[in-house]
Amino acid sequence: MTSSFQSPFQEDVNISTIEMHTAGEPLRIITSGFPQLNGTTILDKRKYLKENFDHYRKLLMFEPRGHFDMYGVLLVTPDVDDADIGAIFMHNEGYSTMCGHAVIALGRYAIDRGLVKNPTSPETRVGIQCPCGLVEAFVEYQPGGSGCEEGRTGAVRFQSVPSFLFASGLKVDVPGYCMQSVDVSYGGAFYAFVTDSDVGVTLKSSPMQAVVKAAHAVSEAVKSTVSISHPDSDDLAFLYGTIITDGKDAFSDNVTANVCVFADKQVDRSPTGSGVTARIALQYFKGHIGLGQSRTFESGATGSVFTGKAVQEVTCGEFKAVVVEVGGKAFYTGCNTFTLEREDTLGHGFLVQ
Template sequence: MRFTRLLSTIDAHAAGEPLRIITAGAPPLPGATILNRRRYLAAHHDHLRRLLLFEPRGHADMYGAILTPPVSPEADYGVIFLTNEGYSTMCGHGVVALTTVLLETGMLPRREPITTVTYDSPAGLIRARATVEGDQVSGVAFQNVPAFRYASKVAIEVSAGPVEVDIAYGGAFYALVEAAALGVDVQPGQVPLLTKLGMEVKRAVEARLEVCHPLEPELAGIYGTIISAPPQSEHADGRNITIYAEGAVDRSPCGTGTSAKLANFYAVGKIGLDQTYVHESVIGTTFTGRVLAETTVGELPAVVTEISGRGFITGFHQFVVAADDPTGDGFLVR
């Protein structure tokens, strides 16, 4: 056997959406901010993302994370999130799964009943609170970066016809559209059509207007499309599927997407302060969100949201790359 690389990971999921955390084999990332480190990673070590997320080690919908030392005094870790397209600005399911992994494996000490873990993310500081019962994390709630409505009733044209979408930010920018307006339902059997329409919406919005965070130019562009429908569970308030990055399908209700949806609701009075919203995914799993407070981002009214869910460890892996492997850094087949 002759290997050119050895990478260790811990795999987990939150509400069904996977997270592959690189624990060994990644190089140090220079930079005074997480955005700087993300930029360096993309420019010099993007092969790591492709190796671990693409086939034959991953798949088109795999998601990843690389931990770094913190850049702010209050943070425990910095984190960079990886997608099939590149590098996201924040990830809610990732925070839930990552916090679970750090505490259940002892990478950070557990304290009952609540342990706080703080992250430097590309979008800003994220504070997570884990409910700890012995050696188990039974739930994670995190306070997200401020979320806001960016635009409303943006008229676009897709293959289903003309539709109007709202644009909201919850750590990343999303186009929000009703499934009924697209003539579809949020069901696992319709995922190929939902993926196609979600990407059409994303591209149509990006062609229609420039989307950029008012305080950080690097936080720009539509990350995903949230297609919403009435809930199926009597315990949920809404159902959605999020199509993000390059046609990836979120199995979870999408944490940052839930924040964006809450901000959009709050802007038009559909939800109030401290009112819970149970968000159901395409596979029936849930996150719970609520609006904690009002704030501003630049001149835009915004809200501070909290998203809660549960994560589970699914595996401990050592991945190798054979020197003569013809698949190289990986590939994707859809």
């Protein structure tokens, strides 16, 4: 019996990666074996990848090489001034516009791999062009080591694209959870924000499945009722996910927890870099914090932490905005050379929930 399966790959594939994690959230950095992308801008290249090589994303993010909550990045040549590298982010559903945990890892990776000329001590700037714009990472740099030993003791902080509160106190009917008061904020990606008590869960004790179910319901309700726009590009104008918080937005309690559920019900193990950025913008424009007031954000999934603070008032189109600084640490977990034999039908990627 002849199989009807038609492989999107024309030959056997070998792809090399470096594996890292930031605050528990994985990052698969593709280092070789990926096809060349056409396009002048990073958004052009992202579109070309989505339309022509999405099977490579599935190969690397899905089982048997990845898993439902895998996250990856493809480095590309940047097309803006002051960028050292360009980054296209990928996950279980597609491609995101910004990823803070990846930026933190890439800052360290760029120094360790010699992608930044003449690094300086005690800190080196790394310009990373993301689909949402140029993000600046600042990497603690200790010269004298070799490879990943160079940055082993160094933390990374990054400063965001202009971030803003898109809408506050929206009344959204969430099936199964009644009417909710939802904030929508932008930190390189758009997120909906609700408190755990409003959707009947507790971040510290509820099963993660209950948190995911509630967050997904909010995301679907917001997507169906709220029209999102971004002053710079329609490619940025979509809801990436929902962040459920412990409700401690006031500065009186510096430590606050949240869980981000994004893409296709994917759970971020970290506090979420772009989510922290969006949440700082929300807190700033609701009057809960001032410029330079640092907060600690704890992941409700792993207990890992990022710091965040608003450092400068700016504008983004008609929106009052802030530049947000987020800090954290990333670590190496290994390296891989992944192989696909063209006749391997399951090896093209599948997901089990």
